Amino acid sequence: MSNIAAKAKELLESNAVQVVIGYEVGPTGVVRPAFVTDSAKTDSFIYNENCLQNLAMYLTKHEVKHFGKMGIVATLPVMRSIMMLISEQQVVSENIVVLGISDDGKLLDFADLSVMHAHIEKSNLGNPTKDQERLAELNKLSIEEKFNFWEQELSKCIKCYACRQSCPMCYCIRCSTDCNQPQWIPVQSNTQGNLDWHVLRAMHLAGRCISCGECGRACPVNIPCHLLTMQLADQTYNYFKVHAGTSQDMKSVMSTFEPNDKESFII
Amino acid sequence: METIKKLIRKQSLEKLFTTLSASRKVYAPVFAADKRVEYKYNPAFAEVTFEHIQSTLSVKNVVFPKVENLMYYTNNKVDSTITDIDLTKIPEVVLWGSHPCDNSAYDVLKSIFCWDIKDEFFAKRLEKLVVIGLACHQSDAYCFCTSVGLTPNSTKGSDILLSKTKSGDYIAEIFTEKGNAIVAASSDLFEQPNNEEIVIAEVKQTFNHEQVTEKLKTAFEHPFWVANSLRCIGCGACAYVCPTCACFDIQDETKGKEGRRYRSWDSCGFSLFTLHTSGHNPREVQSQRWRQRIMHKFSYMPDRNESLGCVGCGRCSRGCPVDMNISEQLQALQNI
Numbered sequence: 001m002s003n004i005a006a007k008a009k010e011l012l013e014s015n016a017v018q019v020v021i022g023y024e025v026g027p028t029g030v031v032r033p034a035f036v037t038d039s040a041k042t043d044s045f046i047y048n049e050n051c052l053q054n055l056a057m058y059l060t061k062h063e064v065k066h067f068g069k070m071g072i073v074a075t076l077p078v079m080r081s082i083m084m085l086i087s088e089q090q091v092v093s094e095n096i097v098v099l100g101i102s103d104d105g106k107l108l109d110f111a112d113l114s115v116m117h118a119h120i121e122k123s124n125l126g127n128p129t130k131d132q133e134r135l136a137e138l139n140k141l142s143i144e145e146k147f148n149f150w151e152q153e154l155s156k157c158i159k160c161y162a163c164r165q166s167c168p169m170c171y172c173i174r175c176s177t178d179c180n181q182p183q184w185i186p187v188q189s190n191t192q193g194n195l196d197w198h199v200l201r202a203m204h205l206a207g208r209c210i211s212c213g214e215c216g217r218a219c220p221v222n223i224p225c226h227l228l229t230m231q232l233a234d235q236t237y238n239y240f241k242v243h244a245g246t247s248q249d250m251k252s253v254m255s256t257f258e259p260n261d262k263e264s265f266i267i
Numbered sequence: 268m269e270t271i272k273k274l275i276r277k278q279s280l281e282k283l284f285t286t287l288s289a290s291r292k293v294y295a296p297v298f299a300a301d302k303r304v305e306y307k308y309n310p311a312f313a314e315v316t317f318e319h320i321q322s323t324l325s326v327k328n329v330v331f332p333k334v335e336n337l338m339y340y341t342n343n344k345v346d347s348t349i350t351d352i353d354l355t356k357i358p359e360v361v362l363w364g365s366h367p368c369d370n371s372a373y374d375v376l377k378s379i380f381c382w383d384i385k386d387e388f389f390a391k392r393l394e395k396l397v398v399i400g401l402a403c404h405q406s407d408a409y410c411f412c413t414s415v416g417l418t419p420n421s422t423k424g425s426d427i428l429l430s431k432t433k434s435g436d437y438i439a440e441i442f443t444e445k446g447n448a449i450v451a452a453s454s455d456l457f458e459q460p461n462n463e464e465i466v467i468a469e470v471k472q473t474f475n476h477e478q479v480t481e482k483l484k485t486a487f488e489h490p491f492w493v494a495n496s497l498r499c500i501g502c503g504a505c506a507y508v509c510p511t512c513a514c515f516d517i518q519d520e521t522k523g524k525e526g527r528r529y530r531s532w533d534s535c536g537f538s539l540f541t542l543h544t545s546g547h548n549p550r551e552v553q554s555q556r557w558r559q560r561i562m563h564k565f566s567y568m569p570d571r572n573e574s575l576g577c578v579g580c581g582r583c584s585r586g587c588p589v590d591m592n593i594s595e596q597l598q599a600l601q602n603i
Contacts, residue, residue, distance in 0.1 A: 028408050032590035033498040053589065057500065063552050064497060158324070158333060160534070162502035162588050178539045180518065187518050188334040188531050218588035220504045221323055222301045 003107040004073060005042040007099055011071045012039035017097050018068035021058050023051040033058065037067060047073065047105060054214040056081030056168035059091050071097040076123050077212030079116055080245030081168040084208060086113075087250050090171055117247050125243040127211045127230045134224070135231055151191060154198055156221040159189040163225050164201060166218035169208045176200065202228035207236040207253030210245040239264075270422075271441040273450065273457040275429070280437070281312045283456050287361050287449070288312075294329055295363040296322055306365075317364060317431070320407050321580060325510030326365050330376060330392040333507075337388070337517070337528045354391045361449075364401040368412050368580040370424030372510035373398075378572040379513045397445045400425035406468040409581030411594040415476050417579060419468040430465040438465055474598045476565065476575060482600055483566035487558070491603055495596055496557035498589045503534030505560070505583035505591065511576050514540075535559050561596065 008020040022045040024034035031050040035058075036042050056078045058064045074082065079100060085091040093113055100108030100116060103123070110116045126132060138146060161177075164170045177185040177197060185200055186193035201215075202225075209229035216226030236253050237243055239262060244253070275283065287293050288309050297314040299305045304322040307314070339350040362370075373393060380389035402420035403410075412419060422428050426446030429437040438460055441447050450457055506512040516533040519526055533540060536557075541550045550556050564576030577593075584592045 026590045026592060027595050028584075028590070028592060030590045030592075035497045058497075061497075061553070063493060063554060158503075158507045158532070160503040160507045161537070162500070162504045165500040165502040166588055173538075183518070183520075186520065187516060188520075188529060190334055218500075218502070218504075220508060220586035220588070222303060 002045065002047070004045045004047055004099060004101075007107060008036060008042040008045055008071060009039050011097055012036070012042065016069065017071040019064065020045070020071035020073070020099070021055050021064065022073035022099070023047060023053075023055075035064065035067075045073070047101060049105075051075070052213075052217060054078055054081055054166070054168055054212040056085065057166060057171075057214075059085060059096065059168070060171040065095075069095050069097065071099055073099045073101060075101045076103065076120065077210055077214075079120055080125075080210035080243075081212065082245075083113075083117070083120065083248050083250070084169060084210060084245040085171070086248040087245075088208075088252070093248060113248055120246050125211075125246065126237070127234060128213065131211070131213060131227060131230050132234070135227055135234065138227065139231075150198075151195070153223050154194040155191055156223055157189060157194040157198070158221065159187075159194065159197065160220060162218040162220060163198075163215035163223075166214045167205070168212075168214075169205055169210075170201070198223075198225055198228060201225070202232055205229045206232040207240075207242070208244050209233045210243075268442070268444060268447065271447070271450075272460045273439045273441065274432075274460045275437050275439050275457055277435045277437065279456040283453050284312045284315065284363065286453055287363075291359050291361055293361045293363050294326065296365070315364065317401065318405070320403075320405055320410070321366070321582060321585065323582070323586065324508055325372065325580065325582060326362060326369050327372060327376060327510045327512075329360050329362060329396055330373065330389055331380075331513065331515075331532075334529055334531045335388060337530055339525070339527045340519075342521070342524045342526070352388070354387060357391050357395050359395045359397065360392075362396060362398045362400075364429075365398065366403050366580070367400055367419060367421040367423070367425070367428070368410075368417060368578040369510050370398050370400045370428075371417055371421055371578045372580075373424045375511040375568075375572075375574050375576060375578065376513055378568070378574040382572060397449065398425045398427070399446075399449070400428045402428055402430040402465070403468040403470075404431045404466040406470045407581070409584045409592075409594070410468070410470045410579065411473055411581060412579035413470045413472040414474045414594065414597070415575055415577050415579040419470055420465075430467070432463040432465050434463060436463070470579075473594050474601045476577075476597075478601050479565050479597050480569050480575075482603060483562060486600065486603060487562075489603060491600065492558040493554040495599070496554045496591070499536070499553050499557050499591050500589055501536055501538060501553050501556065502588070503532075503536050504586045504588065505593075506534035506536055507532055508582040508586045510578060510580055510582070511564070535563070557591070561593075561600070565597070 011017045019037045024044045026032050054077050086093050098110050100110050185196045211233050213226040216224050240253050242253050292308050294306050295315045296304050296319050297307050297310050304319040341348045380386040426443045428440045514533045515530040517530045519528050542548045568576035
């Protein structure tokens with residue numbers, strides 16, 4: 001039995017949690033989320049390098065919360081999402097138990113959130129290297145070239161909103177794009193409507209994106225929409241020296257004013 | 268008309284394609300830069316693939332575009348002037364190289380769009396469509412056409428169906444007058460068929476759709492739905508890549524006095540889909556929406572439209588970010 005399975009079993013048996021959210025392998029060999037409520041069934045949990053989905057989005061899902069207290073297998077992006085969700089009062093820390101996973105795949109023992117905070121603080125919190133390199137390439141382009149790149153990419157968008165739905169930070173019960181009186185964002189999936197949607201989504205995640213890349217992974221037509229939010233994550237760090245999702249009581253970068261804030265970005 | 272069988276050599280396909288492309292819109296599959304397969308209007312023949320298993324998006328957009336204008340209007344002080352869309356301007360489209368599952372889907376869409384009141388937009392586009400299908404000579408683990416009553420070389424929906432022979436030439440079966448007109452206009456490219464064997468993909472049957480439909484009659488309250496949809500994130504990817512999903516939303520877009528009414532794809536996977544003005548939502552949680560998706564395709568449609576709402580292309584499962592594998596779920600439903 002793996003460490004995760006054993007820990008999950010222990011948590012369920014002692015009734016410390018009523019459900020454990022982790023990863024399993026589906027019948028076609030694809031890694032996917034698993035929800036185990038029975039302590040006898042924790043053997044299906046696995047962990048390997050394909051366990052990339054950010055599971056934190058399930059912490060705000062009605063039917064998962066309904067079970068009661070939740071245990072969650074958490075790699076660094078999941079831990080940071082949890083910190084964001086607690087700081088934005090979407091998750092109550094007493095309702096979750098984090099089964100942390102280190103960068104080299106080992107189960108971490110977090111006695112409480114302060115230990116997780118310490119773990120996050122000593123981790124690399126920038127964008128993943130391959131994404132940062134791609135952003136550097138894009139940032140070398142002229143404004144027109146960048147616009148053409150995004151226009152081309154976003155023309156593929158079918159407005160399925162997998163980017164929104166897969167994101168732990170997009171937890172609004174009613175998204176502003178679902179509002180039609182007034183209609184902020186055109187419903188239609190054409191160049192204008194797609195551009196408006198992706199810009200709105202990215203702006204709402206400025207200072208909140210924890211660089212997991214889940215939106216880009218979820219996209220069925222391979223739009224690298226995670227680069228939009230990662231660019232903003234990078235920029236908010238450069239301006240304010242704050243990474244999103246490091247502690248449970250961090251203040252929101254874009255909605256907190258400090259007298260000594262730099263205002264160099266105001267034109 | 269009676270089916271006619273001809274042979275077309277692989278080197279003649281280019282001639283046929285360029286002849287068709289010269290006078291009309293030809294919609295054909297190509298490999299995109301990221302290796303996905305997508306359909307393009309009038310690509311160069313060299314780009315066109317005959318070796319794809321499945322495009323990411325279906326080809327329903329030729330009859331049901333993702334955005335379609337329904338009318339234009341001008342608002343005056345007391346009244347509005349409406350300008351209808353000129354449906355006679357809808358062009359003829361030749362769909363080239365689409366697989367039998369996709370071609371069968373047009374009948375399913377027709378059973379929805381022309382169920383009682385004929386949807387003129389859809390009907391006109393379908394009338395203007397000529398389908399030169401391509402039987403599948405390869406498949407993957409997500410294909411399940413044989414479980415929904417089809418085969419990798421089903422002829423339904425095709426005007427002409429091409430099947431690859433062992434030597435790489437193609438047998439063309441012509442089923443309709445539309446198909447015959449194309450063949451007649453390039454008759455020098457078609458020969459009498461030989462007896463060479465054709466290559467057909469193997470697709471294993473994984474469930475019996477009639478048994479699933481029967482099971483669903485009493486499965487509405489079954490715990491299966493919650494247990495098997497916990498991981499569903501509620502996006503619309505499955506519906507939007509699906510060749511038979513037909514739901515749409517209608518919106519008015521006004522700028523000053525001028526405006527247009529259009530429809531765009533919608534999905535029963537979204538919570539907004541059933542939200543009432545009062546704030547009440549009859550499908551308030553994701554498991555109810557997932558149940559609706561399966562029920563609609565495998566229970567309500569066979570019951571009301573006399574057609575199954577699924578053609579087994581497997582796109583929803585390939586495109587799902589969380590592996591909501593429909594064939595796996597239907598196998599499980601058959602045994603509940």
